[in-house]
Amino acid sequence: MNPSGQWHSLDLIEATTKLGTDLRKGLSSKEATRRLEQYGPNQLAEPTRISPIKMFISQFKDFMVLILLTATIISGLLGEVADAITILAIVVLNATLGFIQEYRAEKSMEALKKLTAPEARVLRDGLEKKIPAADLVPGDLVNLETGDRIAADLRLTKAVNLEIEESTLTGESIPVKKRTDKLPDPESGLGDRRNMAYMGTVVTRGRGQGLVVSTGMHTEMGQIAAIMQTVGEEDTPLQKRLEQLGKILVFLCLGICAVVAVTGIWRGESPMQMFLSGISLAVAAIPEGLPAIVTIALAIGVQKMIRRQAIVRKLPAVETLGCATVICSDKTGTLTKNEMTVRQIFVNGQTIQVTGEGYEPRGEFELKGKPLTKKEREGLDKLLKIAAMCNNAQLKREKLSVKDWITGKKGNREWSISGDPTEGALVVLTAKGGVTQKELEKQEPRLTELPFDSERKRMSVVCQKDNGQRTAYVKGAPDVILDLCDYIELAGRVVRLTNEHKDLVLRHNEDMARQALRVLAFAYRELPPNFEELEVDTVEKNLVFVGLAGMLDPPRPSAIRAVELSQAAGIKTVMITGDHQVTACAIARELGIIRGKEQSVTGKELDRWSDEELAKRVDDIAVYARVSPKHKLRIVRALKQRGHITAMTGDGVNDAPAVKEADIGIAMGRTGTDVTKEASAMVLADDNFATIVAAVEEGRAIYDNIRKFIRYLLACNTGEVLTMFLGTLMGLPLPLLPIQMLWVNLVTDGLPAIALGLENADPDVMRRPPRHPRESVFSHGLGGKIASRGAQIGLVTLLVFLIGLFLLPARGGDQISQARTMAFCTLVFCQLFYVFDCKSEHYSVFELGFFSNPYLVLAVVCSALMQLTVIYVPWLQNVFHTVPLHPLQWTICLVGGGWQTVMAGIYYWVIHPIRLKFVYLRVHHSR
Numbered sequence: 001m002n003p004s005g006q007w008h009s010l011d012l013i014e015a016t017t018k019l020g021t022d023l024r025k026g027l028s029s030k031e032a033t034r035r036l037e038q039y040g041p042n043q044l045a046e047p048t049r050i051s052p053i054k055m056f057i058s059q060f061k062d063f064m065v066l067i068l069l070t071a072t073i074i075s076g077l078l079g080e081v082a083d084a085i086t087i088l089a090i091v092v093l094n095a096t097l098g099f100i101q102e103y104r105a106e107k108s109m110e111a112l113k114k115l116t117a118p119e120a121r122v123l124r125d126g127l128e129k130k131i132p133a134a135d136l137v138p139g140d141l142v143n144l145e146t147g148d149r150i151a152a153d154l155r156l157t158k159a160v161n162l163e164i165e166e167s168t169l170t171g172e173s174i175p176v177k178k179r180t181d182k183l184p185d186p187e188s189g190l191g192d193r194r195n196m197a198y199m200g201t202v203v204t205r206g207r208g209q210g211l212v213v214s215t216g217m218h219t220e221m222g223q224i225a226a227i228m229q230t231v232g233e234e235d236t237p238l239q240k241r242l243e244q245l246g247k248i249l250v251f252l253c254l255g256i257c258a259v260v261a262v263t264g265i266w267r268g269e270s271p272m273q274m275f276l277s278g279i280s281l282a283v284a285a286i287p288e289g290l291p292a293i294v295t296i297a298l299a300i301g302v303q304k305m306i307r308r309q310a311i312v313r314k315l316p317a318v319e320t321l322g323c324a325t326v327i328c329s330d331k332t333g334t335l336t337k338n339e340m341t342v343r344q345i346f347v348n349g350q351t352i353q354v355t356g357e358g359y360e361p362r363g364e365f366e367l368k369g370k371p372l373t374k375k376e377r378e379g380l381d382k383l384l385k386i387a388a389m390c391n392n393a394q395l396k397r398e399k400l401s402v403k404d405w406i407t408g409k410k411g412n413r414e415w416s417i418s419g420d421p422t423e424g425a426l427v428v429l430t431a432k433g434g435v436t437q438k439e440l441e442k443q444e445p446r447l448t449e450l451p452f453d454s455e456r457k458r459m460s461v462v463c464q465k466d467n468g469q470r471t472a473y474v475k476g477a478p479d480v481i482l483d484l485c486d487y488i489e490l491a492g493r494v495v496r497l498t499n500e501h502k503d504l505v506l507r508h509n510e511d512m513a514r515q516a517l518r519v520l521a522f523a524y525r526e527l528p529p530n531f532e533e534l535e536v537d538t539v540e541k542n543l544v545f546v547g548l549a550g551m552l553d554p555p556r557p558s559a560i561r562a563v564e565l566s567q568a569a570g571i572k573t574v575m576i577t578g579d580h581q582v583t584a585c586a587i588a589r590e591l592g593i594i595r596g597k598e599q600s601v602t603g604k605e606l607d608r609w610s611d612e613e614l615a616k617r618v619d620d621i622a623v624y625a626r627v628s629p630k631h632k633l634r635i636v637r638a639l640k641q642r643g644h645i646t647a648m649t650g651d652g653v654n655d656a657p658a659v660k661e662a663d664i665g666i667a668m669g670r671t672g673t674d675v676t677k678e679a680s681a682m683v684l685a686d687d688n689f690a691t692i693v694a695a696v697e698e699g700r701a702i703y704d705n706i707r708k709f710i711r712y713l714l715a716c717n718t719g720e721v722l723t724m725f726l727g728t729l730m731g732l733p734l735p736l737l738p739i740q741m742l743w744v745n746l747v748t749d750g751l752p753a754i755a756l757g758l759e760n761a762d763p764d765v766m767r768r769p770p771r772h773p774r775e776s777v778f779s780h781g782l783g784g785k786i787a788s789r790g791a792q793i794g795l796v797t798l799l800v801f802l803i804g805l806f807l808l809p810a811r812g813g814d815q816i817s818q819a820r821t822m823a824f825c826t827l828v829f830c831q832l833f834y835v836f837d838c839k840s841e842h843y844s845v846f847e848l849g850f851f852s853n854p855y856l857v858l859a860v861v862c863s864a865l866m867q868l869t870v871i872y873v874p875w876l877q878n879v880f881h882t883v884p885l886h887p888l889q890w891t892i893c894l895v896g897g898g899w900q901t902v903m904a905g906i907y908y909w910v911i912h913p914i915r916l917k918f919v920y921l922r923v924h925h926s927r
Contacts, residue, residue, distance in 0.1 A: 007155045007213045008193040009186040015155045015211055019139040023157060026123030026141040035137035042136040042152055042215035044222055056096075118677070120151045123209075128394070128418060140212040144203050146451065147651075149678065153219045154197040154210025156180050160449045161206035164197055166190075175204045190220065206451055207392070263728045297709065297757040301702035309685040310695035311669065317681035320664050321699025323645040323773045324571055327692055328635060330649050331577035331584060332518075333421065333668065334689045335563075335591055336553040340425035343517060346508045347379035347547035348491055354432065359415040359424065361395065361431030378492045380433070383547045386522040387426040388437045389444070390461050390473045393419030395427045422518070425551045426475075444471065448534045452476070455628055457578070458484075462527070462534050470527040472539045478509045478548060481521035485545040494544055501545075509548060513582035516590070517550030555591050558690035563592045566693050570769035573689075574622055576632060581625035588623045598622030606631050614638045632658035645773060647692060649684075650676045666692060693766075701761035703771065704841070708756045710777060711786055712838040716748055716831045718790025723797045723827060733816055735801045735823045737881055744824070747866050748831040751859035755835075758855045762840050780841070789837075793830045796896045800826040803892060811886055821871065821882045822893055828867045829897030832860050836901065844904050 007015060016023055020031075027035070118133045123141040133151035136142070142154060144162070156162070156178055163175035179194050190198070197210050199221040216222055265271050302312045312318055329335055339359065345352040352372065356363025365372050365380060372380065397415045417424030430436065444463035447470065452459035458476025465471075474481065482505060488497045505521075512519045523543040533539075563573050573593050577584045581602050588594040600623035606614065611634065618638040624631065632648065636658050639646045648662035649655075651672040659665035660679040667680035668687045677683055684691045720741065727735040736744070778786075804819030811818070836845040839853065851857055870880045877883065885893065895902075 006186040007153075008183045008188060008196050010155070011182040012155075012157055012180065012211075015213070016157075019211060019213070021139040021141065021211060023141065025126040027137070027139050029124055032124060032135075032137050032140065035139065036135060039137060039215060041134040043134050044217060118149060118151055121145075136212055136215055138212050138215060142210050142212060144197070144208045144210060146203055146205055146207065146453070147676070148203045150197050150199055150201050150203065150210075152199050152212045153214040155213050156195050156197055156208055156210045158209035159206070160208060161451060162203065162208040163205040164201050165204045166198065166201045178208065205453070207449070259725070259728075264734070297702060297705050300757050301698055301705075305695050305698050306685075308694045308698065309669075309688065309691045310698070311683040311685055312681070312695075313677075313683060314681040317664050318699050318702055320645065320681075320773065321647075321696050322703045322771045324647050324664060324696055324699075325644045325770050326572045326574060326639050327566060327647045327689075327696075328574045328576050328632070328639070328649065328662070329689050329692070330651065330668075331575050331579060331587060332553055333651075333670075333687045334649055334684075335555060335559045335575060336587065337556050340421050340518065340551045340553045342425050342429040342549050342551045344512055344515075344550040345380065345383060345547060346505070346512070346550075347383055348376070349504065350376070351508065352376075352380060354429065356428075356432060359395065359417055359428055361415070361428050363432040365433065375491070379489060379547060381435075382489060382524070383522050383549065384430045384433045384435045385440060386473045386475060386524055386546060387549065388430040388435050388440055389446070389463060390459055390475045390522075391423045391426055391430075391437060392449075393417055393421075393423035393427050395424065395431060421553075422520070422551070426520075426549070429549065450534075450536050450539065456480070456536065458540065460536075460540055462539060468529070470531055472525045472527060472543075474523045474525070474540060474543055475520050478505065478519050478521040481523050481543070482506070482545065484540055485523055485543045487542075487544040489544050489546050497545060505545065505548065509580075510582060512548065512550035513580045514586060515550070515552075516583055516586035517552055518579055518583055519548050519550045521548055522546045555587055556688060556690065558688060560591055562690035562693040565766050566696070567592070569693075569696065569766040571693075571696065572622075574624070574635075576624045576627060576635065578627060579625060581623075584623050584625040593622050600625055603627040603631055606634065611638065615641045618642055629655050629658065633661055636661045645770065647696075649692070650680070651687075697761055697766050700765045700768075700771070701759075704762065704765065705757050705759055707777065707782060707841065708759065708838045709753055711782055711841075712753060712756060712831075712835055713749060715786045715789040715834065716793065718786065719793025719797065719830065720744060720827065722791060722794025723801075723823070726794065726798055727801065732801070732805070734820075735798060736820060736827070739880055740820065740824050740882075743870060743880060744827055744831075747828055747863045748835075751862055752832065752835040752856065755853065755856040755859040756838060759839055759853050762842055764842060782841070785841075789834060792900070793827070793834070796830060796899075797823050797827045800892055800896045804889070808889065817881060817883045818889070821885060822889055824880075824882065825867065825871065825885065825890075825893040826896045828863070829894060832863055833898040833901045835860060837904070845901070846905055846909070 010018070012023070021027060119130050120133045120136055120140075121128055121130055121143040122136065123129075123143065128143060136152045140152075141157070142150075142152070144150065150164070157180060159178045159180050162178040164178055165175045176191070176194065178197065181195065183193065183195060185192075190196075197208075199219040214220075214222075298315055298318055301318055302315075305312055305318075332340075341356065341358060342354050345354060345365075350367060353366045353369075354363055355366065365377075367376055394417070395415060396418055415428075417427070427437075441463070444465050447462045447464050449462075450460040456476070457480045458474060460472055460474045462470055462472050474484070482497075482502055485497050487494050488501050488505075489495075509519050509521075523545050525539070525541075525543045527539070531538075566573055573591075575584060575588050575591075575593055581600055585594060585600050588600070594600070599617075599621050601617075601621055603624070603626045606624070606627065609617070614634060615638040618635065619642060624635060629650075632650065632655060636646055636648050640661075640663070645663045647664040647666055648658050649666045649668065650659040651668040656676045656679040659667060659676055664682060665680040667677040667683045669677075669683045669685040670687045672680075672683070672687075682695060723735050724741075727733075801819050801823035804822035805815060808818065835856065836850065839845055839848055839856070870876045871882050872884055
């Protein structure tokens with residue numbers, strides 16, 4: 001059945017029979033599992049991934065490594081077998097380390113792609129379930145809503161005002177209206193198949209249901225994918241800048257290494273030894289591990305973000321997060337809990353209080369603290385009926401329905417909502433009143449739906465009784481609904497809607513909004529006999545106003561803290577919502593978004609402003625209320641025009657342009673449509689504003705860690721180059737042999753550098769202003785720190801070499817071996833001490849603590865033990881040309897390697913407290 005065929009020319013009975021599907025219950029889970037095994041996952045074929053073996057072999061393709069391997073072969077042919085074997089072993093160890101880094105990064109990216117896979121709502125075992133799109137099989141029944149990206153080829157079985165944009169297949173940008181009846185022409189082209197929906201296309205309006213007829217590579221999209229060329233992923237801007245930096249450093253280091261080699265040969269050193277020295281120095285000096293370490297840093301950071309519920313889809317977003325100056329966030333579900341609960345109802349000119357919490361359908365209706373009388377319930381029952389009929393949400397608890405709850409059948413699990421949270425709150429409300437949509441629709445089946453959209457700000461359904469009477473039930477924004485009403489129902493009587501009635505309704509609407517309640521209005525219309533024109537313009541007029549319902553979606557406690565944290569980080573939070581202005585401002589004040597001079601504006605005001613006027617005012621606006629998705633795009637562009645780096649959240653299909661336009665587009669993982677997710681750079685798995693701020697913190701920490709790598713690697717490599725370069729210029733014997741240089745490179749540039757990527761963020765990382773996007777990676781004095789520390793490492797190593805060569809008597813070996821071993825150990829321990837200084841650019845290791853990153857401590861211990869083995873294991877002494885060091889020699893090496901760390905400790909523990917006390921006494925005395 002990944003059946004190909006002319007499904008559009010089959011009627012529904014033929015199609016379901018051919019696929020063996022029950023249109024009421026869908027497939028059984030058992031049958032779906034069997035078909036998944038038979039037809040495979042619903043995925044487009046991906047290019048063959050590089051195998052681990054090829055990945056390992058590719059580590060030896062680096063230009064410098066190839067030269068080193070050549071030199072190793074020459075050494076072996078000249079009889080230096082031990083050196084050749086050792087160099088080869090070090091090269092293999094380096095390759096293994098590079099392989100592990102690359103393999104882990106690849107696995108991280110694969111895991112990330114799985115997390116961002118689209119989902120589909122299917123009917124199985126009679127229940128709607130949300131499953132990964134990859135698990136769809138032929139015969140599945142898929143439910144469709146506005147904004148969904150279709151995950152397989154479907155033969156439509158239901159279509160309620162359903163329109164699908166099919167430009168990815170047909171090139172036609174205008175959405176196509178869909179229907180369910182069969183088409184007579186079996187040879188119809190794709191664009192004419194109005195009863196089909198294809199993988200990759202987008203639902204732009206309405207809702208529907210479809211029967212999966214083809215999956216994976218058997219779909220129309222799959223056939224296109226089969227002939228498309230694969231496009232690889234690009235590096236991030238930072239990776240590109242570092243690659244350019246690497247090329248510059250390569251030529252610079254090669255030049256210095258050539259000078260060292262030529263000078264040594266001119267002074268009478270062995271050409272072969274100087275050739276090896278030059279190559280070894282180049283391998284040690286060039287930070288060839290920097291790109292791999294940056295990649296692994298990004299991968300580690302992405303995994304950290306995933307653990308904090310932020311799924312990064314595009315790696316450049318990791319860098320951009322640290323530059324964000326404005327976060328534009330939806331209110332509902334992001335800044336608030338998205339557990340809407342109706343608190344007040346206004347009907348018959350009176351306000352009714354509703355008790356109960358969350359989605360549990362338990363609560364009472366009270367008027368002035370007392371239960372309602374039968375007469376007082378008349379208007380309420382009409383409102384509950386409209387709320388139930390004009391609704392597509394479902395209230396679930398295990399396998400129980402609302403009817404089960406009302407009749408007394410109970411379960412153990414918590415209630416949950418399937419569908420829009422606002423509609424979910426209304427379902428809970430109607431359940432509290434003993435009203436269910438299912439029972440009502442038995443008496444008045446639904447004929448059609450005019451779905452809600454952000455432009456109309458309302459939704460309508462038309463139902464018909466057995467006697468043929470048709471009624472339109474409408475809900476939506478109070479101001480919009482009132483404008484469509486000519487009548488009002490009071491105490492069971494329908495009367496003409498007067499200005500006094502309107503003023504009364506609007507006053508109650510304002511009063512609810514001031515309490516931070518989201519308000520919906522409810523109305524209906526008895527349609528004339530034989531009324532057939534079921535369109536927006538004909539149905540939604542001459543309505544009878546019934547009442548208002550005010551619901552509360554409280555701010556998330558975590559969002560309040562996150563807004564405060566973002567403000568401390570120099571990031572402005574802007575709320576964008578379709579809610580009433582008064583409601584939005586009340587929530588914004590509670591969140592701390594509005595504190596002083598910040599303004600709020602409505603969509604109507606935005607429509608009156610030009611783009612230039614909006615750009616002038618955008619810095620002073622904190623809340624945009626009653627706006628539609630089209631306004632979001634204008635807001636993003638205005639902020640960018642003012643030089644802001646903007647993050648923008650979105651969930652609906654109409655949000656996609658603004659999300660894509662933003663520097664950091666953020667989609668909602670739970671409520672977001674597939675279209676918005678694909679347009680985004682990041683997806684919030686929990687739809688929580690605090691997760692955005694957490695992602696910004698992680699983004700800043702990742703960038704800081706990359707700067708730590710650069711600081712550590714380049715300073716160490718500078719020290720190594722200077723040691724050899726200055727030693728050669730001074731006419732000294734080689735301070736370090738080639739094999740020793742390679743060992744230093746392995747011991748210091750491997751584990752300690754990687755462990756820096758696991759550093760936690762600095763305590764003040766969210767108290768600094770945002771980083772400028774064009775800021776140099778060497779900004780804020782990093783270049784000076786690298787140069788000065790590199791010079792110190794080189795000079796100290798050379799000084800210890802001179803002490804060992806001229807001032808200390810030879811003990812247990814010749815003078816040069818002793819001096820080289822001391823220089824060898826000094827260079828290694830200089831770098832191992834220095835790695836702790838690189839834990840932060842703003843805090844000393846004594847403030848952060850040596851053990852705040854246990855991985856770094858473990859890496860340094862491992863490196864130190866590796867160094868000790870080549871000093872004290874006899875057969876390794878012969879390989880690395882080392883001699884055992886005595887206590888005095890070790891003291892000189894460790895003092896040389898750690899004197900700066902010791903001085904920093906003395907300053908922190910002794911001088912700094914005295915200085916603070918002096919400042920305190922001076923200030924106290926001046927008062």
